[in-house]
Structure formats: structure tokens, C-alpha cells
Amino acid sequence: MNWSDAHISDVLVIGAGLAGERVAIEAAMHGHRVTILSLVPPRRSHSTAAQGGMQAALGNVAEGYGDNPTIHFEDTVKGSDWGCDQEVARLFCERAPVAVRQMSRWGVPWSRVVPGKRTLPDGAEIEDLQEKAGLIAQRQFGGTAKWRTCFASDGTGHVLQYAMDSVVVKLGVTVHDRCEAISLIHHGETCFGAVVIDLRTGELRPYLAKATVIATGGYGRIFGTSTNAVINEGTGMAIAQDTGLVPLGNMEAVQFHPTGIVPANILVTEGCRGDGGYLLDKNLHRFMPDYEPVKKEIASRDVVSRWMLHHIRQGYGVDSPYGPHLWLDIRHLGPEHICTDLREVHTICKNFLGIDCVEALIPVRPTQHYSMGGVRTNKDGEVYGLKGLFAAGEAACWDLHGFNRLGGNSLAETIVAGMVVGERVADFVQEQSLSFPFSLVEDAMAAQAQRLADLRSRKNGAEDAFALRHRMEETLTQNVGIFRNHDALQEAVTTLQGLYERAQNVRLRSSGLGPNPELLAALRLPGMLRLALCISFGALKRTESRGSHYREDYPRRDDDNWLKRTLAYWKPGAPMPDLQYEPVKITELPPGSRGYGEMPIEAGD
Amino acid sequence: MADRLLTFSIFRYNPTTPEIPPRMQEYQLEETMGMSLFIALNRLREELDPSLMFDFVCRAAICGSCAMLINGRPGLACKTLTQDMPGKITLMPLPVFKLVGDLSVDTGVWFRYLNVRTEAWIHTGKVFNPKGIEERMDNPTAQAIYDAERCIECGCCIGACATANMRADFMGAALLNRIARFMIDPRDERPMAQYFDVVGTDEGVFGCIGLMACDDLCPMEIPLQGQLAFVRRKMAQMALKCARCK
Ligand SMILES: Cc1cc2nc3c(=O)[nH]c(=O)nc-3n(C[C@H](O)[C@H](O)[C@H](O)COP(=O)(O)OP(=O)(O)OC[C@H]3O[C@@H](n4cnc5c(N)ncnc54)[C@H](O)[C@@H]3O)c2cc1C
Numbered sequence: 057m058n059w060s061d062a063h064i065s066d067v068l069v070i071g072a073g074l075a076g077e078r079v080a081i082e083a084a085m086h087g088h089r090v091t092i093l094s095l096v097p098p099r100r101s102h103s104t105a106a107q108g109g110m111q112a113a114l115g116n117v118a119e120g121y122g123d124n125p126t127i128h129f130e131d132t133v134k135g136s137d138w139g140c141d142q143e144v145a146r147l148f149c150e151r152a153p154v155a156v157r158q159m160s161r162w163g164v165p166w167s168r169v170v171p172g173k174r175t176l177p178d179g180a181e182i183e184d185l186q187e188k189a190g191l192i193a194q195r196q197f198g199g200t201a202k203w204r205t206c207f208a209s210d211g212t213g214h215v216l217q218y219a220m221d222s223v224v225v226k227l228g229v230t231v232h233d234r235c236e237a238i239s240l241i242h243h244g245e246t247c248f249g250a251v252v253i254d255l256r257t258g259e260l261r262p263y264l265a266k267a268t269v270i271a272t273g274g275y276g277r278i279f280g281t282s283t284n285a286v287i288n289e290g291t292g293m294a295i296a297q298d299t300g301l302v303p304l305g306n307m308e309a310v311q312f313h314p315t316g317i318v319p320a321n322i323l324v325t326e327g328c329r330g331d332g333g334y335l336l337d338k339n340l341h342r343f344m345p346d347y348e349p350v351k352k353e354i355a356s357r358d359v360v361s362r363w364m365l366h367h368i369r370q371g372y373g374v375d376s377p378y379g380p381h382l383w384l385d386i387r388h389l390g391p392e393h394i395c396t397d398l399r400e401v402h403t404i405c406k407n408f409l410g411i412d413c414v415e416a417l418i419p420v421r422p423t424q425h426y427s428m429g430g431v432r433t434n435k436d437g438e439v440y441g442l443k444g445l446f447a448a449g450e451a452a453c454w455d456l457h458g459f460n461r462l463g464g465n466s467l468a469e470t471i472v473a474g475m476v477v478g479e480r481v482a483d484f485v486q487e488q489s490l491s492f493p494f495s496l497v498e499d500a501m502a503a504q505a506q507r508l509a510d511l512r513s514r515k516n517g518a519e520d521a522f523a524l525r526h527r528m529e530e531t532l533t534q535n536v537g538i539f540r541n542h543d544a545l546q547e548a549v550t551t552l553q554g555l556y557e558r559a560q561n562v563r564l565r566s567s568g569l570g571p572n573p574e575l576l577a578a579l580r581l582p583g584m585l586r587l588a589l590c591i592s593f594g595a596l597k598r599t600e601s602r603g604s605h606y607r608e609d610y611p612r613r614d615d616d617n618w619l620k621r622t623l624a625y626w627k628p629g630a631p632m633p634d635l636q637y638e639p640v641k642i643t644e645l646p647p648g649s650r651g652y653g654e655m656p657i658e659a660g661d
Numbered sequence: 662m663a664d665r666l667l668t669f670s671i672f673r674y675n676p677t678t679p680e681i682p683p684r685m686q687e688y689q690l691e692e693t694m695g696m697s698l699f700i701a702l703n704r705l706r707e708e709l710d711p712s713l714m715f716d717f718v719c720r721a722a723i724c725g726s727c728a729m730l731i732n733g734r735p736g737l738a739c740k741t742l743t744q745d746m747p748g749k750i751t752l753m754p755l756p757v758f759k760l761v762g763d764l765s766v767d768t769g770v771w772f773r774y775l776n777v778r779t780e781a782w783i784h785t786g787k788v789f790n791p792k793g794i795e796e797r798m799d800n801p802t803a804q805a806i807y808d809a810e811r812c813i814e815c816g817c818c819i820g821a822c823a824t825a826n827m828r829a830d831f832m833g834a835a836l837l838n839r840i841a842r843f844m845i846d847p848r849d850e851r852p853m854a855q856y857f858d859v860v861g862t863d864e865g866v867f868g869c870i871g872l873m874a875c876d877d878l879c880p881m882e883i884p885l886q887g888q889l890a891f892v893r894r895k896m897a898q899m900a901l902k903c904a905r906c907k
């Protein structure tokens with residue numbers, strides 16, 4: 057390797073979404089030299105796609121008066137089905153309001169309270185008071201006791217990311233976009249940075265730092281049908297686990313969002329239901345009140361998705377060439393509301409369905425959406441097993457979400473965790489000096505160079521990277537979805553194991569030179585398969601139902617045996633993950649009823 | 662329209678293999694129902710040519726990654742449906758920006774550079790108090806800022822702009838719109854004169870020749886014509902004031 061290619065900083069942040077940029081800003085404001093890596097320009101990170109909003113207990117709107125961090129905390133714990141870390145949840149709820157207000161200072165045009173009386177779609181009259189005029193407005197999201205979700209019309213993620221990045225630009229933080237971390241560099245139990253492939257040229261470079269932060273977002277694309285951006289392939293989680301020392305927490309906890317449009321799988325926001333939209337079946341019957349008389353369409357996502365699929369299985373789905381779906385009806389919200397607070401939904405329906413949702417029903421179906429699991433950290437964001445390694449955002453299992461994340465809690469998590477973890481990172485690098493054996497970096501580089509060379513030169517392999525990948529996507533979608541059972545999960549594990557073996561035998565059809573897309577697909581595939589195996593195997597072993605993890609053969613939550621978090625390790629060269637468990641910390645709210653989703657759906661339904 | 666065999670003519674060039682000159686390559690693909698250029702290009706890559714380079718991220722017309730020249734017109738590939746296109750589709754990379762390879766161009770570095778040059782962030786002397794509540798803003802003001810903030814930096818308006826194609830340092834409609842966004846934001850304390858230094862120039866608003874190619878093409882339907890006129894008016898007022906002073 058050429059040492060002049062090495063890039064050295066105090067802090068290396070892998071990922072330029074909201075979480076990564078917020079960590080970087082905190083560290084930079086403490087005077088540290090920070091480098092951010094990203095697959096794409098920061099403003100194209102997946103955070104920009106969030107439409108709905110960000111939760112924080114401000115209590116600014118009529119249906120939110122009296123809200124406080126304790127109520128937010130209780131909603132979050134219930135939403136998580138008692139799977140979350142309560143210390144983290146408490147810390148998060150206390151700081152979320154600060155995060156929202158700071159983002160306002162940095163330029164987010166939050167929608168604001170307009171005082172006056174209003175009638176809601178269900179007929180209730182509410183009045184927003186004059187004294188709250190001009191404060192940050194909030195809307196209703198699922199699984200919450202109060203209206204708490206702050207929003208900027210229909211583009212909350214977009215404006216948050218742009219404001220965040222404007223601060224990164226202002227502070228002059230170095231960003232290397234079109235760069236992908238493909239391996240961490242570690243020695244003993246300390247992390248020193250990452251080996252990176254330049255997606256403009258295909259060249260490798262080492263990035264060295266006192267602290268490395270994984271903020272690479274979710275892995276939705278391993279499911280194929282997902283609301284996630286196509287770059288969400290989970291590579292950050294995979295390279296952390298690949299060290300053999302770092303566990304991934306609760307990978308079996310996968311969220312399915314009730315309203316992905318059919319067939320494009322693009323999300324339409326929970327705001328549609330929060331603002332009063334209905335779910336209808338093929339007879340145009342509003343079925344959610346039959347199953348959830350209290351919360352109706354705005355029970356938590358795991359519960360609504362389950363009932364939707366159950367209802368489809370009962371024969372009430374609308375047939376289509378792409379399989380059965382249900383309808384989302386927002387027509388009664390009126391054109392004015394739809395064309396401002398839900399404009400993005402209107403545009404998506406126009407562009408990708410060719411319909412006008414002011415007048416037409418929207419075809420929807422539950423779709424893979426979010427990863428509660430990820431790189432396991434403590435409450436300061438320090439990754440288990442490796443010193444100098446941190447994680448934040450969707451890539452992390454800080455464990456704010458347990459087995460089900462509430463809508464609006466993820467954007468808030470990225471920013472609050474960014475603040476908290478950023479502070480810890482800043483302190484850490486203050487105390488640390490960078491020293492590492494040179495040979496370590498050279499070896500790490502050589503190992504990755506060899507991987508590339510092997511792929512480019514292999515002439516006898518039989519496998520196609522894209523074909524294996526599609527098999528993985530189908531397996532997860534068919535066997536590891538909303539309803540799970542022993543046989544389907546066992547089958548998934550067996551299939552994925554086979555694919556993992558075959559992935560060692562990929563042969564490129566193209567030259568693989570430069571930033572070649574086939575080479576990159578082949579490079580990512582083994583890591584993606586490892587994640588798929590962690591999800592499936594973890595789900596197979598967890599013989600209970602909790603939040604989004606629903607076992608038809610074990611339809612109830614089992615706190616006696618399963619009030620614990622899965623930790624999936626991958627020992628070097630092993631064919632399968634090694635599952636261990638740790639207890640879930642209960643500090644304030646003992647396990648009890650969620651207040652929705654009580655009715656179990658038995659196997660065979 | 663069913664069973665159409667589409668012909669794609671695609672610009673190919675990989676800067677890491679300069680010995681192979683730029684060329685147009687043809688592919689054929691059977692059209693499927695609801696096919697977008699996102700679906701078509703991925704199929705071409707997976708089935709016919711795994712070296713084909715292009716950029717998609719959100720595939721939902723919200724991230725701005727996939728702008729290219731589609732039959733000569735800048736647009737987002739992910740929201741372009743083949744059913745709205747003739748049987749022969751020509752795809753070229755967006756001009757003005759540096760080519761990464763095939764249909765992929767480097768918009769990120771370009772926009773970062775201009776965001777630095779125009780200081781596209783809130784300028785304020787106020788210190789954030791984590792214990793206080795937020796400053797109030799009336800909702801119409803928030804809406805107006807949001808309307809300008811919707812730009813996804815896709816570069817369509819830049820690729821289409823005659824001035825940007827001629828002079829490398831021209832900001833283009835996207836950045837002028839961004840400046841309009843800060844001008845109406847009460848949180849930004851910059852005096853007009855400070856904006857004037859940045860945009861009251863030929864690289865800025867006075868370089869625009871007003872043919873409005875940009876306005877037609879913005880996939881976010883940002884009223885660029887109005888935004889450009891707003892900035893120009895503000896800057897002309899400034900110029901007038903300065904002239905009077907002299
Ligand atoms: C369609 C949609 C709508 C949503 N709406 C909401 C909502 O309304 N409210 C809410 O709270 N949540 C919402 N979510 C969830 C929320 O948007 C995400 O969980 C959150 O934005 C993730 O932020 P992040 O910073 O962790 O990751 P991301 O924003 O995904 O960023 C990941 C970053 O890592 C980089 N990266 C990845 N791998 C590598 C690598 N190997 N090397 C270098 N860089 C890498 C990427 O380039 C990117 O910059 C939504 C999610 C989706 C899919």
C-alpha cells in the first residue's frame with residue numbers, strides 16, 4: 057500500500073445521514089478533526105426520505121397539552137413491547153425537545169401552531185390556544201397518548217438533513233462522499249479506522265482515527281421489497297460484526313410499515329392515518345375498529361401491519377396482478393390538507409400510481425421498513441467489544457426501540473443519539489492519542505486488496521452475485537416476514553446457509569475494473585447474507601411473540617423466559633452466528649399491557 | 662403498448678479505462694407494466710451488462726440522485742415511466758457536472774462547493790439556550806421557507822441552463838433559489854449588502870439570461886422563475902442604492 061493515500065483524523069464517522077452528521081458536528085464543535093464518509097452526497101442519505109415527523113414532548117397543540125417526557129417514555133416502552141433499554145428511553149425523551157429546538161435554530165422550517173377551532177375527521181372539536189401561536193406544531197402518530205410529532209409540511213427528513221448538512225458545511229467538516237467502508241481496522245480490542253473503497257475509482261484507502269463511528273443506517277434492501285433506499289444494504293453493521301468481537305443486538309426485530317404502496321413499495325407516511333385516514337378492505341369496509349376498538353388505525357405499526365395481513369388472509373384483500381392489497385383512504389381529509397401537509401403523498405401517488413389521492417383510494421400493503429436491531433452499544437454509544445468504536449442511528453442497537461419502534465421516534469433518535477454519542481466521542485478522543493502498528497494497516501489493506509483481486513481474477517466460480525442476492529431477498533420476504541413459525545424460519549436458515557457458501561464462489565461476468573457495480577455487489581453480498589442469517593436464526597430461536605416479532609406457534613409475550621436481548625456474534629470463519637443473550641434493563645416501568653394488540657392471532661388463521 | 666420491445670441507446674464511458682473512448686451503446690428490453698427507468702436500468706445491468714454505471718438512491722423522486730438527459734431533456738430517471746416514452750430511449754449523463762462514469766455524474770461536490778461559496782446556512786449571533794422554548798414563527802413564513810427548501814439538488818435546472826453550460830462558476834437557479842430561501846428567513850441576520858457581494862454578480866443573478874429553461878424542468882416544481890425574479894429585484898434595489906451613494 058501507499059502511505060500517502062492514508063487519511064488520518066481524530067474522528068471517522070461512517071455515514072452522513074442525520075445520525076452521522078450530528079455526531080460529526082458535536083465532535084467538530086469540540087475542536088476535533090472529523091472526517092465523514094458516505095456512499096452518496098450527504099443530502100441524498102436515506103434520512104431525507106422521512107416524510108412524517110419527529111417526536112418530542114413539547115405539548116404545543118390542543119391534543120398534546122399536558123404532554124411531558126414521562127408520557128413519551130411510557131409510549132416508547134409500551135411501543136417496544138418492553139424490549140427497550142429504559143435508561144436510554146428516559147434519556148432520549150428528556151432530550152428530544154432540545155433536539156427539535158436546536159434544529160429550529162439551525163434552520164428547519166417546522167410547521168407552526170395556528171390558533172383557532174377545528175373539527176377533526178372523527179367529528180371531535182379541538183381548539184389551539186392563542187398563547188401557543190407560532191410554536192412548533194405537532195401531529196398524531198401511532199401508539200402515542202398525545203399528539204407529539206413535530207413536522208415540516210410533508211418533508212421533515214429532507215429539511216432536517218439539509219439543515220444538519222448546512223451546519224457541517226458551515227463548520228467545514230471534511231466529507232468524502234462516494235466512499236464505502238468495507239472493513240474495520242482493529243488490533244486486539246481496539247478499533248483504528250476502516251479500509252475504504254473509493255466509488256469513483258475503485259481504489260482502496262485506509263482511514264485512520266482515534267474514534268470510529270458507525271452511522272450507516274438500516275439494511276432494508278436485504279428484503280428486496282422494502283420502503284428503504286437502494287443504498288440501505290446494512291454494510292456498516294456487517295463490517296462491525298465481521299471483526300468477530302462485536303455483537304448485533306435483536307436482529308430478529310424487523311419493522312413492517314402498514315402503508316407501502318403497491319407495487320412500487322414506496323412509503324406513504326403514517327401521517328396519513330395520524331391525520332385521520334382510514335384503512336379499507338375489498339368491500340370498502342373500515343376494518344381496523346373491528347380489531348382495535350380504541351386505537352383503530354393508529355395502534356402501533358406492528359399491530360396494524362399484523363391485522364392488515366390477517367384481514368388479507370381472511371379473504372378481504374383486493375386482488376391485483378401484484379398480489380392482494382388493502383386501501384388507504386384519505387379523501388375525506390380534503391384537497392387543502394392533502395396538498396400541504398400530505399403533499400408528498402399526493403406527488404408519490406401521481407408519479408408512481410398515476411392516481412389523484414384527493415379522489416382515489418391508495419393501494420397499500422405492509423412492507424419492510426425499519427431495523428430495530430443493529431450494532432449493540434451502551435447508553436453512551438460505545439460499541440460492545442471494541443474500544444474506539446461507536447454507533448448511532450438506525451445502524452445501532454442503542455436500544456431505544458426494543459421490538460417495535462414508534463413512528464417519529466427514529467428521526468428523533470438519530471439527532472438525540474447524535475448529540476449524546478457525539479459528546480462521548482469528543483471526550484474519548486480528548487483523552488486518546490493515535491498510535492497503531494504500521495503493519496496492522498498494511499495487513500488490513502492487503503486483505504481487502506486480495507478480496508478484490510480474487511473476485512476480479514476468479515475464472516472457475518459458478519455463481520452470479522445478482523442471482524444469489526435475489527434468492528436471499530425472496531427467502532427473507534417469504535419466510536421471515538410479519539407472521540413467523542418454526543418451519544418457515546428453519547427453511548430460511550437452511551436456504552441462507554447454502555447461499556452463504558455459494559457466495560464464496562461468485563464469478564464476475566464483467567471485468568470488475570474501476571468502480572464496477574458488479575464487483576461492488578459481489579463484495580457486499582457475504583455481509584448481507586450474514587445479516588440475513590442473524591435475523592432468521594434469531595427469530596427461529598426466540599420462541600415468543602414480542603412487538604414486531606410474531607410467532608404463530610408462540611403467539612404470546614413470554615416475560616419469564618424472553619425478557620432479554622439477543623446478541624449475535626460471528627466468529628471468524630464460522631458458518632453461522634453465535635447467539636448469546638443479555639437481560640433487558642427495567643428501571644421504571646414493569647412489563648404490563650400495551651393497551652392495543654391484545655388479541656392474539658392463532659396459527660392457521 | 663403491451664409487448665413493446667424498447668431500444669435503449671446509452672452513453673458509455675469509464676474514466677478509469679480511458680483507452681476505451683466514449684460511445685453510445687444499444688440495448689433491447691421487453692417493456693413490463695408500470696416500468697420506470699429505475700426498473701429498466703437495473704434490469705439492463707443485471708441481465709445484460711453488469712458494468713453499467715448509474716445512480717439511484719430513493720427511487721421515489723425525493724433524493725435527487727438520478728437526474729440524466731432522457732431523450733435530450735434533463736429529468737429524474739426514477740420517476741420516468743417507459744409508457745410515456747417512445748420505443749427508442751436515449752440516455753446521456755447530465756452536462757455541466759463532472760462525469761463519474763456512464764450515466765453517473767458528480768453533483769455532490771458541485772453543490773457542496775456552491776453551498777460553501779454562498780454561505781448557505783443560517784447566520785445568527787444568537788446563542789442557543791437548551792433550556793428555553795423555541796422562538797415563534799408564523800406558519801405562512803414557515804411554509805414559504807419550506808417551499809423554497811424543497812429543492813433536492815438534482816441538478817436538472819443546472820444541466821438545462823445555457824449560462825451554466827457556458828461558464829463554470831455560474832450558480833444556477835438552484836443556488837439562487839437557496840439564497841431566496843435565506844433572504845426570507847427571519848432567523849438569518851445577514852444584511853442585504855452581504856448577499857449582494859455573493860449574488861449581485863455575473864456568477865450570480867446577473868449572469869442569468871432569463872430563458873427559463875430551469876423553471877420548466879424542476880421536478881419539485883419550485884417556481885424558479887418567481888424566485889429568480891425575487892433575488893434579481895432585491896439585488897437591483899441594492900445596486901441602485903449603491904449607485905446613489907457614490
Ligand atoms: C421512507 C421512509 C420514511 C421514514 N419516515 C420517518 C418518519 O417520518 N419519522 C421517523 O422518525 N423516522 C422515519 N423513518 C426512519 C428514519 O428516516 C431512519 O431510520 C433514519 O433517517 C436513519 O438515519 P441514519 O442517520 O441512521 O441513517 P441514514 O440516513 O440511512 O444514513 C446512512 C448513511 O450511511 C452511509 N453509509 C452506509 N453504508 C456505508 C458504508 N459502508 N460506508 C460509508 N458510508 C456508508 C450512507 O451513505 C448514508 O450517508 C423513515 C424511513 C423510511 C425508509
Ligand code: SF4
Pocket residue numbers: 818821822823824825833834868869870871872873874875876
Ligand atoms: S433562467 Fe437563468 S438560471 Fe434559469 S436556465 Fe435560464 S440562465 Fe439558467
Ligand code: SF4
Pocket residue numbers: 811812813814815816817818819834835838878879880881882883885
Ligand atoms: S431547483 Fe429544482 S431542478 Fe434545480 S436542483 Fe433544485 S430540485 Fe433540481
Ligand code: FES
Pocket residue numbers: 716717718719720721722723724725726727728737738739740
Ligand atoms: S433515485 Fe432519488 S430522485 Fe431518483
